[in-house]
Amino acid sequence: MSETPLLEASELTRRFRSRQGVMSAVDRVSFRLMRGEHLGIVGASGSGKSTVAKLVQRLLPATEGHIYYSGRDVTNLGERALRPLRRRIQSVSQNPYASLFPNKSIGQNIVEPMLLHRMGSPKERMDSAMRLMRQVGVPSEQFYAFPHEISGGQQQRIAIARALALHPELLILDEAVSSLDVSIQAQILHLLVELQGQYSLTYLFVSHNLAVVRMICTQVAVMFLGRIVELGPVSEIFSHPAHPYTQALLAAVPDFSSARPAGADVPQEVDSEPEPPSPYRLPSGCRYRTLCPIATQRCESEEPQLRTVGAGQHAACHYSGGAEAEPDPARTEREGVR
Amino acid sequence: MAALLEVRNLAVEFHRDRAVSRAVNGVTLSVERGKSLGIVGESGSGKSVTVKAIMRLLPRYARSASGAVLLEGQDVMRLSEGRMRHLRGRRMAMVFQDPHAYLNPTKTVGSQLVEPLILHRLAAGAEAKRRAVDLLRLVGIPSPEVRFTQYPFEFSGGMLQRVMIAMALIADPDLLIADEPTTALDVTVQAQILRLLRKLKEDRGMAMILVTHDLVVAAQTCDEVVVMYGGTVVERVPSHKLLTASAHPYARGLIACTPRISNADTIPTPIAGQPLNLREPLPGGCLFAARCPDRVAQCTEVRPQLEDVAPDHQVACFVAAGAAKEGAVHE
Numbered sequence: 001m002s003e004t005p006l007l008e009a010s011e012l013t014r015r016f017r018s019r020q021g022v023m024s025a026v027d028r029v030s031f032r033l034m035r036g037e038h039l040g041i042v043g044a045s046g047s048g049k050s051t052v053a054k055l056v057q058r059l060l061p062a063t064e065g066h067i068y069y070s071g072r073d074v075t076n077l078g079e080r081a082l083r084p085l086r087r088r089i090q091s092v093s094q095n096p097y098a099s100l101f102p103n104k105s106i107g108q109n110i111v112e113p114m115l116l117h118r119m120g121s122p123k124e125r126m127d128s129a130m131r132l133m134r135q136v137g138v139p140s141e142q143f144y145a146f147p148h149e150i151s152g153g154q155q156q157r158i159a160i161a162r163a164l165a166l167h168p169e170l171l172i173l174d175e176a177v178s179s180l181d182v183s184i185q186a187q188i189l190h191l192l193v194e195l196q197g198q199y200s201l202t203y204l205f206v207s208h209n210l211a212v213v214r215m216i217c218t219q220v221a222v223m224f225l226g227r228i229v230e231l232g233p234v235s236e237i238f239s240h241p242a243h244p245y246t247q248a249l250l251a252a253v254p255d256f257s258s259a260r261p262a263g264a265d266v267p268q269e270v271d272s273e274p275e276p277p278s279p280y281r282l283p284s285g286c287r288y289r290t291l292c293p294i295a296t297q298r299c300e301s302e303e304p305q306l307r308t309v310g311a312g313q314h315a316a317c318h319y320s321g322g323a324e325a326e327p328d329p330a331r332t333e334r335e336g337v338r
Numbered sequence: 339m340a341a342l343l344e345v346r347n348l349a350v351e352f353h354r355d356r357a358v359s360r361a362v363n364g365v366t367l368s369v370e371r372g373k374s375l376g377i378v379g380e381s382g383s384g385k386s387v388t389v390k391a392i393m394r395l396l397p398r399y400a401r402s403a404s405g406a407v408l409l410e411g412q413d414v415m416r417l418s419e420g421r422m423r424h425l426r427g428r429r430m431a432m433v434f435q436d437p438h439a440y441l442n443p444t445k446t447v448g449s450q451l452v453e454p455l456i457l458h459r460l461a462a463g464a465e466a467k468r469r470a471v472d473l474l475r476l477v478g479i480p481s482p483e484v485r486f487t488q489y490p491f492e493f494s495g496g497m498l499q500r501v502m503i504a505m506a507l508i509a510d511p512d513l514l515i516a517d518e519p520t521t522a523l524d525v526t527v528q529a530q531i532l533r534l535l536r537k538l539k540e541d542r543g544m545a546m547i548l549v550t551h552d553l554v555v556a557a558q559t560c561d562e563v564v565v566m567y568g569g570t571v572v573e574r575v576p577s578h579k580l581l582t583a584s585a586h587p588y589a590r591g592l593i594a595c596t597p598r599i600s601n602a603d604t605i606p607t608p609i610a611g612q613p614l615n616l617r618e619p620l621p622g623g624c625l626f627a628a629r630c631p632d633r634v635a636q637c638t639e640v641r642p643q644l645e646d647v648a649p650d651h652q653v654a655c656f657v658a659a660g661a662a663k664e665g666a667v668h669e
Contacts, residue, residue, distance in 0.1 A: 182597070186595035249525065249526060252529040
């Protein structure tokens with residue numbers, strides 16, 4: 001009964017060459033995104049999450065691997081053959097001002113993609129743009145305002161309206177709420193959730209903000225230096241992360257529960273900065289092992305692959321749950337905190 | 339105890355292209371020796387302009403319409419530039435959001451650390467180098483002797499921020515001002531830098547001002563927090579009360595719309611309306627009135643001032659202050 005995923009990445013790899021040598025920004029990344037699901041990609045800067053977003057949009061050619069859209073291999077399609085696909089995949093980026101035409105009114109910005117894809121008559125396009133503006137919460141009287149005349153939150157609303165103009169199936173949101181102030185961010189999050197249902201959209205949501213991913217997404221992929229180290233349902237991964245990196249990431253998020261009481265704990269030691277490995281000189285075996293608190297000999301010699309550790313949950317660690325290793329008590333305790 | 343730094347009714351305007359932007363509109367705050375104060379607010383709340391005014395680092399087109407910045411009673415706004423230069427670094431020092439913008443990419447980190455030591459006539463030659471290496475070690479940089487000889491591009495973002503902190507500590511200031519020091523960093527690195535700042539503040543008995551848009555970061559790192567909106571302080575609250583017992587409707591709104599990882603089934607409640615446009619004349623009453631769910635008639639007529647709701651807790655809101663008074667009467 002296996003349904004065809006809307007988007008599938010298979011062993012997707014992108015290498016970059018520079019004076020320092022060759023590095024894999026994205027290294028053998030595989031995931032399946034079903035229609036109506038929402039995949040969050042999280043990780044530190046340099047983990048390759050934005051590169052994945054660019055690869056699946058075909059904005060950057062893959063070095064190796066394949067991208068399937070509705071079961072069709074689109075990895076090597078030519079620009080002309082890609083046009084219908086571009087209409088079905090739309091994106092919203094971090095900086096709304098940079099993504100809007102500064103010399104066109106905000107209404108014309110929404111009309112533009114419809115014009116390029118020869119959709120409707122001029123009247124229909126204008127009506128549709130007005131409707132979209134109202135939908136995203138910008139008064140349609142502002143049709144002739146220019147991007148610099150509206151606030152950042154409003155600009156992001158317009159960028160979303162423009163992405164919706166072509167009735168896409170897949171919306172790629174690359175840090176789409178990251179530059180917004182929290183009061184505005186919450187407004188946009190509400191809008192994104194509302195649109196999910198209304199347009200039966202599928203989101204690929206790239207963000208460094210784990211709390212936001214937890215709100216918007218159904219699935220999450222955690223990336224570390226180009227590899228997916230953990231993948232699975234948001235409900236599973238946020239409640240019991242299996243990979244030591246995911247655990248460290250979640251523990252570092254400042255949260256209300258961890259706000260310190262008056263005059264509490266002052267750290268005793270200055271912890272020196274643990275240095276993540278250079279992407280040009282990755283360690284042997286597991287690339288997280290130099291930072292990992294539970295690394296062993298085996299992590300040095302053998303690269304862990306993603307394997308099932310729970311209900312739909314996959315982790316690339318020799319010692320994450322499952323049949324491979326008996327849970328040791330100290331570890332269970334650590335995980336139990338979350 | 340007398341405050342180390344006291345800011346009284348500070349106002350700053352930017353005059354440019356015949357337009358006026360009212361960035362800071364009467365800020366009053368103080369920091370005691372050895373204590374830390376968080377300044378939180380959204381973009382345009384005036385938090386960064388306030389600390390730059392304290393350091394006298396504002397551009398020429400900025401005008402301080404009113405107010406005083408008193409460092410142990412001395413008004414730094416009236417000091418000559420020469421006296422000010424003597425004071426920066428020695429009495430108060432600052433760390434910024436983007437270390438790349440403040441370090442010279444063509445000079446080694448070591449030479450940039452040694453330079454202020456020589457400039458402030460604190461050390462020279464081999465002694466200067468030794469002190470610079472010690473500082474790098476102090477802020478948790480591994481193999482400081484090697485790092486001393488490297489250029490900024492060879493450092494990660496978190497590591498460079500540690501270098502900036504080391505630099506700020508060179509002349510042993512009484513007050514360290516950190517303006518969004520962790521905003522550009524990954525969460526795991528952010529946690530380390532915040533721990534470092536807390537540790538340094540404690541060890542050196544230094545006062546600290548931490549400017550951040552993240553309320554949780556402020557609550558975790560500081561002793562006290564002021565919340566800013568539209569270039570004014572709307573609330574001053576001990577940090578352990580910030581997230582649970584803040585009184586101003588804007589502060590409570592900010593807390594309600596902050597995404598929480600532990601409570602992510604519900605999407606945070608946004609604050610209605612748009613932030614204040616500081617290029618337009620300010621409204622007569624409370625600056626938050628147009629977006630406020632608790633607004634009463636008085637709010638659009640008179641600008642509320644900070645009032646005590648508890649001995650250590652002040653709020654600039656008629657409704658919140660009124661409720662506190664009533665509560666006190668009933669007790």
